[in-house]
Structures are given as structure tokens and as C-alpha cells.
Amino acid sequence: MASAMALTAGLLSVSTAPAADAATSSTSKVEKRRSKAVKTPKLKWYTCYGYAKCATVKVPLDYDKPKGKKVELAVLKVPAKNQKRKIGSLFVNPGGPGGSGTEIAYGSPYFLSPAVTDRFDVVGFDPRGVAFSQNVKCFSSPRTGSPVSDKISSVAFPYGAAQEKAFKKVYDKHAKGCSTTGKPLSGAMSTAEVARDMDLLRRAVGDKKLTYLGFSYGSYLGEVYANLYPDRVRALAVDGVLDPARWAGTKKTQSTPIGARLGSAEGASKALNRALLLCDRVGEAYCSFAGGNPVANYEKIAQKLRKGPLTVVDEESGEQFVVTYADFVGTSLGILYSQYYTAEDLTWFASYVGQLTGVTPATAPRQQTTQALITLTKKIKAEQQRRPLPGKRLGFPYDNSVDAFQTIACTDSRNSKNLADFGRLANAADKRAPYFGRLWLWNLAGCSSTKWTVKDEDAYRGPWTKRTSTPVLIVGNYWDPATNYAGALSTSKRLPNSRLLSSNSWGHTAYGTSECVTDAVDTYLLTKKVPAPGKVCTGEYTPFADPIQEDSTKRSRAKEQNSPVAVPPAKPGLR
Numbered sequence: 001m002a003s004a005m006a007l008t009a010g011l012l013s014v015s016t017a018p019a020a021d022a023a024t025s026s027t028s029k030v031e032k033r034r035s036k037a038v039k040t041p042k043l044k045w046y047t048c049y050g051y052a053k054c055a056t057v058k059v060p061l062d063y064d065k066p067k068g069k070k071v072e073l074a075v076l077k078v079p080a081k082n083q084k085r086k087i088g089s090l091f092v093n094p095g096g097p098g099g100s101g102t103e104i105a106y107g108s109p110y111f112l113s114p115a116v117t118d119r120f121d122v123v124g125f126d127p128r129g130v131a132f133s134q135n136v137k138c139f140s141s142p143r144t145g146s147p148v149s150d151k152i153s154s155v156a157f158p159y160g161a162a163q164e165k166a167f168k169k170v171y172d173k174h175a176k177g178c179s180t181t182g183k184p185l186s187g188a189m190s191t192a193e194v195a196r197d198m199d200l201l202r203r204a205v206g207d208k209k210l211t212y213l214g215f216s217y218g219s220y221l222g223e224v225y226a227n228l229y230p231d232r233v234r235a236l237a238v239d240g241v242l243d244p245a246r247w248a249g250t251k252k253t254q255s256t257p258i259g260a261r262l263g264s265a266e267g268a269s270k271a272l273n274r275a276l277l278l279c280d281r282v283g284e285a286y287c288s289f290a291g292g293n294p295v296a297n298y299e300k301i302a303q304k305l306r307k308g309p310l311t312v313v314d315e316e317s318g319e320q321f322v323v324t325y326a327d328f329v330g331t332s333l334g335i336l337y338s339q340y341y342t343a344e345d346l347t348w349f350a351s352y353v354g355q356l357t358g359v360t361p362a363t364a365p366r367q368q369t370t371q372a373l374i375t376l377t378k379k380i381k382a383e384q385q386r387r388p389l390p391g392k393r394l395g396f397p398y399d400n401s402v403d404a405f406q407t408i409a410c411t412d413s414r415n416s417k418n419l420a421d422f423g424r425l426a427n428a429a430d431k432r433a434p435y436f437g438r439l440w441l442w443n444l445a446g447c448s449s450t451k452w453t454v455k456d457e458d459a460y461r462g463p464w465t466k467r468t469s470t471p472v473l474i475v476g477n478y479w480d481p482a483t484n485y486a487g488a489l490s491t492s493k494r495l496p497n498s499r500l501l502s503s504n505s506w507g508h509t510a511y512g513t514s515e516c517v518t519d520a521v522d523t524y525l526l527t528k529k530v531p532a533p534g535k536v537c538t539g540e541y542t543p544f545a546d547p548i549q550e551d552s553t554k555r556s557r558a559k560e561q562n563s564p565v566a567v568p569p570a571k572p573g574l575r
Contacts (some may be wrong), residue, residue, distance in 0.1 A: 027229050041057045047545075051109075053079060057075060073197060087208075091125075096408070099218070105123060115526065128185065135403075142398050175446045176449075178403060178446070186452045188406050192407070210225065215240050220242045234469075235470055237521050250461075267485065271480070289351040297488075313372055331377060342543070422442065464495065473499055479507075499530035514538060
């Protein structure tokens with residue numbers, strides 16, 4: 001695990017923004033032709049959800065056939081509070097892939113700074129195939145689709161030969177459905193198509209150039225836009241950055257499944273190890289899991305759960321509560337996603353499981369520990385399901401979240417069809433990135449199925465070196481468990497007109513973790529001024545800063561309620 005000092009030292013090698021007179025790359029002739037062939041749509045806004053404006057717009061399914069089939073997109077904006085001083089529109093995307101742009105735009109007054117919401121209309125759209133936009137459906141009905149998507153979502157990852165065999169079958173079935181029933185939309189859902197849609201919407205709102213803020217997978221949308229339309233960038237900030245070459249893959253790396261080559265597993269392992277080492281350092285007065293060796297004890301718990309699950313009884317309901325090895329790892333990752341109280345909740349969770357499995361000494365009666373574990377786990381699950389936009393459709397009659405997640409990733413990326421070998425690959429992935437290698441490998445397993453045959457011929461897979469008209473701001477967090485800091489570092493080196501802002505903070509993404517990061521991003525969006533080269537911010541949350549006084553499940557999470565991009569997904573992904 002790289003130390004904070006080593007990570008900071010690494011910033012010195014990052015190239016700074018180029019001289020102002022360096023030549024900006026141009027939009028290619030092909031993309032110019034595609035843009036000119038589509039008439040700028042008129043957005044008919046209407047009031048929705050109290051303070052927002054909504055609209056729908058139809059865009060070409062295939063930009064090479066502008067008069068052919070259309071896809072309907074949902075668009076939502078929160079108007080700038082100071083319309084007289086409005087700079088323009090700020091497009092936002094929360095990630096996913098498959099996250100709702102309308103939801104994050106609707107939540108913008110609660111997590112964006114007033115300085116930004118005063119001067120920009122905040123605009124979000126649901127990417128084609130996703131949420132309120134026209135949905136991709138890999139099955140003809142919930143009756144045929146729900147058993148497949150439910151199985152894929154049922155655990156963080158399969159463990160053991162029997163589970164792996166079953167999951168290979170279900171991923172094959174899902175891949176076949178997306179490659180047949182899901183067409184033609186499933187063959188036109190690459191991020192490049194979404195970037196083309198965003199450029200069309202940029203024109204529709206009347207902006208000459210794009211202002212954009214993207215989180216997590218939303219960083220990839222920003223990277224694709226910057227390389228497709230480098231001369232159309234006013235300000236483009238990405239936070240929680242994917243290395244685009246790793247996401248898309250190359251001919252040399254396509255034999256490595258996307259979930260293994262991303263580096264997300266390594267980032268999660270690094271964050272976990274950091275939390276456990278800090279726990280050991282502060283001692284039992286500050287950390288509930290500090291007795292003995294936290295790193296070794298976490299592994300001992302994992303070893304116990306690999307042999308068989310922990311089963312306890314919920315005293316309130318009388319129901320059995322089961323914690324499997326996959327639950328233990330998946331819940332740990334879910335906690336690490338949070339920007340607040342990450343290390344404390346992680347160690348409380350490990351402490352409860354450790355006591356109930358006999359790995360660590362009991363500090364309370366078994367039933368009391370059982371109820372504390374159940375309460376904490378239920379709270380985490382409730383936060384995972386929280387959404388800021390009222391009126392969101394439920395899973396009935398058709399929940400396409402798995403369809404959208406897999407389709408976007410698989411049409412974006414090059415992948416060998418090596419799903420049959422995932423048992424061996426999972427073991428190797430866990431050796432490289434303990435606990436989380438297997439999880440991230442299986443998270444995008446459908447892309448490696450021989451049944452995944454649908455393709456988007458207009459997907460963009462590089463180069464990633466275009467020089468934009470304005471420097472791109474790249475924000476990376478040292479302890480991000482989903483988008484490894486290494487992705488921000490490599491992307492900043494690859495993109496010639498960019499500036500890296502680093503954050504020594506916890507959780508997934510960095511905006512909102514400190515005034516330092518938030519002010520730097522806000523200043524950039526408002527003025528296009530990038531922070532000084534090598535700037536490093538420190539998160540306001542300090543792990544184990546206070547002595548233990550009470551059970552962690554009673555602590556306030558008021559801050560977290562205002563940070564929708566930091567909420568961990570129900571099934572760990574990139575959003």
C-alpha cells in the first residue's frame with residue numbers, strides 16, 4: 001500500500017497545464033458531420049417536482065442515420081437562482097454506469113455550493129437506456145427478466161465452485177438477452193453515444209461550449225466528450241476518475257476482463273488496509289476493532305466465513321440473519337464508499353462479526369452484539385436504497401438497472417470471452433487485491449460471456465490525448481475504494497491540457513469532503529481557473545478522532561444526507 005507521503009511525492013512528476021498558445025485539437029470531420037446532420041432540438045420545459053423544470057427530447061438512435069429511429073431522453077434542470085448573472089448550464093452526471101442524471105440534477109441544491117447554483121442552470125439527463133429515458137430491456141417481460149437480474153444482484157459476488165457455475169449460467173443468459181431482445185438500443189448505448197447526446201443538448205440549452213461536472217463513471221463520459229469535442233469545452237471537471245484506456249481496453253489488454261484491469265479492487269484493498277492500520281495505531285480507546293492485530297483479525301474473520309456463514313437471530317423479528325463471506329466483503333466496500341465515518345463504521349462492523357464468530361473477545365452479551373450488527377447492517381442497506389428524486393419508478397413492471405449497467409460497460413469495452421475461466425481468474429484477482437479482486441471481477445462478468453455479441457460500431461476507444469480548449473480539472477482521492485487514485489494520476493498524465501487536484505480523504509469521490517476541494521472545483525467551474533500544480537487537499541473527516549462513547553449506529557449522519565454521489569450502490573459498482 002502506498003503511503004500518503006509517497007502519493008504526494010508522486011504528484012511532482014505530473015505535467016502542469018500547457019502554455020496558453022498551445023494548439024487546441026479539433027473535433028474530427030466525422031463528428032462534425034454527425035453534429036451538422038442533426039437539427040438542434042427545442043426543449044419544451046415544464047415545472048416538475050416543485051422547483052425543477054423537465055423536458056423530453058428525441059435523439060437519433062444512430063447518429064450516422066439522423067433521420068432513422070429515435071431514442072427519447074428525459075432532461076431536468078434546476079434554474080440558476082441569479083438568472084441575470086447566469087453563466088450558462090452546468091451538465092452533471094453521477095456515474096453508474098446507469099446512474100440517473102435527472103436525479104443528481106434535482107439534488108444539486110443540496111450538494112453543490114450556492115456560488116455554483118446561483119450562476120448555473122444545473123442540467124441532468126438520463127443516458128439513453130437508463131431511468132426515465134427510453135429503457136433498454138434485455139428480456140420481454142418481468143417474468144423472464146426478474147429471475148436473471150435478481151440472481152445477478154443477489155450477492156456481491158459468487159464464492160465457491162457451485163455458486164460460480166450458477167452465476168456463469170445466469171450471466172450467459174443475461175448476455176444472450178441483451179444481445180437479442182435488447183436490440184437495437186443495446187447496440188447503441190456506448191458512452192460515445194451519450195456524449196453525442198450531451199453535445200446536442202448543449203446546443204439545445206444555448207451554450208457555445210460545454211460546462212460539465214462528472215462523478216465516478218461520469219468521469220468517463222467527460223473523458224469521451226473531451227476527446228470527441230476538444231474544441232467545445234468551456235470547463236470540464238471529473239471527480240473519482242476512471243483511467244479511460246483501462247475501461248475501454250486495448251488490443252493488448254482485452255484478454256484481461258474489464259473488472260480486473262480497472263484497478264478498482266486495488267483501490268478498495270488499499271482503503272481497507274489503511275483503515276485497519278489506523279485502527280491499530282489509535283488503540284482500543286478510539287477503535288472498537290483495535291484489540292490484537294486488526295489486519296490479521298479481519299483475515300481471520302474472512303477465513304471463518306469462507307468455511308461457512310455466520311447465522312444469528314434477530315430478537316425483534318425472530319428471523320434468522322445470515323452473514324456470508326460475500327456479505328462481509330460487500331458490506332465492507334459499501335461502508336468504504338461513504339465520505340463520512342468510513343473507518344469507524346467499518347471497524348464497528350468488523351468488531352461485531354469478529355465477536356460473533358469467536359475471532360475476537362466478546363465485549364457484550366451475544367444478543368446485544370447481534371442486535372447491534374443487525375441495526376448497523378440495516379442502516380447501511382437503507383442508505384444504499386436512498387434516492388433524492390421523488391416519483392422514481394419501482395422495479396415493477398420492469399427493473400432494467402442490471403441491463404443498463406452491463407450494456408453500457410460491455411458496449412464501451414474490449415473483452416475476451418473468458419467467463420468460463422473466472423474461477424481461476426477470481427483467485428488470481430484476490431491475490432493481487434485481497435478481498436475485493438473477486439468482487440470487482442464478477443461485477444462486470446457479462447462482458448466476458450461468449451453470448452455477449454451485440455456491439456456499438458460507433459463506440460469510442462481512444463486516443464485519449466486530445467488537447468482541449470480549456471484545461472480539464474481531474475480530481476482524485478487517495479482512499480477511493482471504487483475509482484482508484486491511480487486512475488486520476490494516469491489520466492492527468494495522458495491528457496495534455498489537464499490539471500490534477502489530489503485529495504487525502506475518504507470515501508468515493510472528493511467533492512464535499514473539504515472546503516479545499518469544493519472551493520477549487522467551484523472556482524474552476526465559475527472562472528475556468530485551475531488550482532496550482534501539485535495541490536493536495538485534506539478531507540475534513542479524520543478517522544478515529546474521538547474516543548469511543550457509544551455504539552456507532554447512534555451517530556448522526558446529517559452531512560451524508562447532503563452528498564448523494566457518495567451513497568454506496570446496493571450492488572457495488574462505480575456510481
